[in-house]
Amino acid sequence: MESDRKPLRPAVLAALSQVPEVAKQVRQVANAIRRDARRLAPKETGTLRRNIQVERVYDQESRSVKFLVGWGGKGWYGWMVEAGTEDTPARPHLVPAAIKNGAVAPEGGDR
Secondary structure (H helix, E strand, O other), rough: OOOOOOOHHHHHHHHHHHHHHHHHHHHHHHHHHHHHHHHOOOOOOOOOHHHHHEEEEEOOOOOEEEEEEOOOOHOOOOHHHHOOOOOOOOOOOHHHHHHOOOOOOOOHOOO
């Protein structure tokens, strides 16, 4: 069955993103992604797992609140583990966790 729903206007999405109850639910999804990504991340020293974090950001262009899940601090090399390098195979953990929890990448994929 095809959906006849029209996409929400950006102003409506921006307003919804700032409703405390909505932000709480979105943060819960982000935390679930972080938890699953930590579980799936390869463990050699544990540094990568410990440095997967959730960051709340305000996107001025879209005027909306977003929650980003990624590697911070000493886990800066997480993207190389996720995608692989010339010398090492990919060991995805963040993308599978996001897919499992129904999340989408930000437009442009820059964060």
